[in-house]
Each structure stands twice: as structure tokens, then as C-alpha cells.
Amino acid sequence: METIVHVEKLRLKFPGDESLLFKDLSCSIKKGEKVLFLGPSGCGKSTLLEVLSGIIPNSVEVPMKTECLQVPSEWGYVFQDPDSQFCMPFVDEELAFVLENLQIPRGQMEGIIKSHLNQVGLELENIHTSIQTLSGGMKQRLAIAAVLALDPNVLFLDEPTAMLDPVGTKEIWEVIKDVGHDKTLLIVEHKLDHVLEIVDRIILFNAEGEIIDDGKRIEILSRNKTIMSKQGIWYPGVWDHFVEDFEWLQQECPEIVNPSVICLKQFKGFRQKKEKICVNDVKVHLGEWIVVKGKNGAGKSTLLHSLMQFIKTKGHYSLYGKSISNGKWLNQMMTFVFQNPEHQFVTNSVYEEIAYSLRIDKRDEQEIADSVEELLQIFHLTMHKDKHPYQLSMGQKRRLSVAASIIGGQQILLLDEPTFGLDSKNTFALLILLEKYIQKNKTIIMVTHDLKIEEYFASRVWTIENGKLIKDELVKKANVKTKHFTGVK
DSSP states (O other), X not given: OOEEEEEEXXXXXXXTOSSOSEEEEEEEEETTOEEEEEOOTTSSHHHHHHHHHTHHHHTSOOOEEOSEEEOOSSEEEEOSSGGGGOOSSBHXXXXXXXXXXXXXXXXXXXXXXXXXXXXXTOOOSOSSOBGGGSOHHHHHXXXXXXXXXXXXSEEEEESTTTTSOHHHHHHXXXXXXXXXXXXXXXXXXXXXXXXXXXXXXXXXXXXTSOEEEEEEHHHHHHHOHHHHHHHTOOOTTHHHHHHHTSEEEEEOOOOOOSOEEEEEEEEEEEETTEEEEEEEEEEEETTOEEEEEOSTTSSHHHHHHHXXXXXXXXXXXXXXXXESOOHHHHHHHEEEEOSSGGGGOOSSSHHHHHHHHHHHTXXXXXXXXXXXXXXXXXXXXXXXXXXXXXGSOHHHHHHHHHHHHHTTOOSEEEEESTTTTOOHHHHHHHHHXXXXXXXXXXXXXXXXOOHHHHHHHOSEEEEEETTEEEEEEEOOEEEEEOSSOTTOO
């Protein structure tokens, strides 16, 4: 079978790093193969995709050396962050840009554009919609549609469904399976439920970016469970093993008697003068872990943005009994973790990013140092503390964004998809840290598509549909008592 992608003895080092990311790494991909790159976050999977496509060093200059590098002449790439690949401001223009490069006549474009949007399940009233008004999941669908419109022979897919809800994730992998049957697929993905049905080969990496196994899907998974567990690599059944490592007390959720910390009545959030979220009457209490769920574009992130007063709101909104009118006071009581971690970075190093809010509060330098070092260890960022946040992998950026948000000790934590892009070890470490946060009688409101988080950690679930909170339900919660989970103090 023809070799279509090949690298031999790859050495690569990002500026400022003390050590090489790859040390004489070699691999080959045959035409038509469906290959999954699997490993812990930060091990270099996304970087390797960029090398094998030629993005590095042709478009992104990174010092590297190989004895041989063969990249495909025709390929499409879906990035981890969909915003990074858009060229145009509107949905139809983004796809038209692709079609123009394929020399498709203008008169045929509208029908083709609608067909591709329908293919990926992106439903819009008007295809001439600003991309920046789309939710993260909708942007991800658009990015996939734009790449599929190219009809390339080789597809590089870097966590293409990370921001999608469970239904959307399944739909997209079915589309990729359908259109990719005669293509070469190189995939980086943490969510394995559906991708394993597509791939026939897995290349397994350790945390140092070394290939530790390479072979048929079933063989790799069966003989590497121990090392995958230690490295924090997702594999089928990892949640079950996580649960078995703890004492879980399944019990009926008691009636909430704690005082309310948030009260909303006829509360509405607006974007460009259009109502995007509405909550009729709801109270949030101390010690609750509320999971917010719903389809992509339903208004979940908009709800959090409304609570943080990032957008215009109307109606009654009180925090600890006080009407919200002072943004500074709100920020002292509530903190927010963005869906895209890069949106909140304000400094030039990982260390200073975590320390930033404490410096604003003029905390003692020793207190700052102790607090930052503790979070660096918990989130496995110690060795990266001098890096610029943008030099981190997506999973590392996500960990940094959470660490920087919780260090201030606010009573209410709003999180927008905090676990996407994380390997299993860091996902579980974060969840246990948040559970300890709850045990201190603090409050979490979390947007997530992960049904396991809802099952094992939520005390209450909000369902958002078409910009409205349509369901508010108390749920059974399994309380976690940590025993010996690596990485959590």
C-alpha cells in the first residue's frame, strides 16, 4: 500500500523549552488508513499533526529537524480551536471562500453551502450569519463543513467534536465515517465512544511524546490498559475504574435548606438587542453543583455570560440578597472559566497568570508564591510555569484557565466546558478538586456535555432549550471521598 505521510527521526523544540518535544520520532501512514493518535494532553499529538500536514514549519516556524518528511499534496485540517481556522466573518462567506478556490460557479454555491451545513447538522435561519454569534459547538460544525467542502484525500482531525453535545458528537463521527471511507484519516481525540468505530490503527504516546506502541486498535487497547491508566489516557471503561477507586455513597439528594446565593426572576440576557436567554424564576443555594446541559447553540454559555454581566440583562438578579449593580462586588463573589481559555489570558507566563488576581488584590508575596505553587502542582503545570500561556497545549491551557480562576477563593464558580481537551488524569483531578470546593459549602454552575459528570457529581441539573431554562431538577448524587488519587493533595 502506498505511503502517503511519513516522518523519520523528527526532532522538534519550541523556543524557550528546555528539552526536545520529539526525539528521533518516526512514523508512516499508508493511503486509506484511519489512524488515531492517543496520549495524555501535552504530549505533542496536535504538534505532530501540524508537522505531518506541513503546517509546521511551512506556515508556523518552529525549530525542527528530520531525516525525511513526506506530507500529502492534498489535505484538509480541522483545528482544535475552530476560531483559528476561519478566514471570513460570515458562515456563507466561509464556505464560499472554499468553493471559490475549487472554482465552483457562483450560481451553484448557495445550494452546495446549504448541503454542507445540513451534512454537519448546522441549522441556521439565515446562512449569512456572523460566525462570532455562533456557539462553540456550532463553530466546530462549521469548521468541519468547510474542510469537507474541500473533499481532500487526507483529513487531519484535531479533536473535531470537543465542543459538541453527545448527540452532535455521534452525528459528526457518522458523517466523517461516511465521507471518509475512501480517505486517509489522522485523528487526535480524547472522546473515544464513536471514533473507535472508525479507526483501524492506534499510535500510542506517553507524556514525553514518545511512541510506546503502534498497531491494530483492539490489540493496542487490550495490552496497554495499565500504562494508559497511569499516563491519564482515555480508554473504554476508564470511568468505571475511576469510580472503583473511591467510596461512593449513592443517596437521595436531601431537601435544600441552605440560604440562596443567586435569585433570578424574569431574568433575560441580550446579544445585539436580541433576547438570547430567559430564566423565569430560579434560586441557587450554597453547596450546590449545578450542571447546565442542552444542545449546541441552546444558550448555555449565554446564561453564564449573563450571570457574569458580560452582556446586557434585564429582570431581577440578586446575589446574596443584594441586587446586582456593582460589577466589582460581583467579581469578588463569583468567578468564571471561559469555554475558550485563551479569552482570559492577560499575562506572559503561566506563573503570573495564576498569580494575577492575587496581585490585583495586593496579597502578600509569600502567600502568592505558596498559593501559585500549590495550584501548579495540582494541575501538573510546574514544569511549564515560565512558558507563555499560548505555548501550552489546549489541555494545558484549560488547566491553567481553571487554576487562574479558582485561586481568588470566590464563593461561586461558573465553568463553561472545563474538561474538554483534558486527558483522564487531569479530568479526574479537576473533578475531585471541584468536589472539595463544594464540600467547603461553595457553589458551582457548570456547562458540560459529559453525562458522567452529571451522573456522579451534579446535585441539580438545568436543561436549556431554545434560549430558555425549561427544566430544573434535583438529582441523585454520588459523593466522593478521596483515597489515593494521584495529583490531588
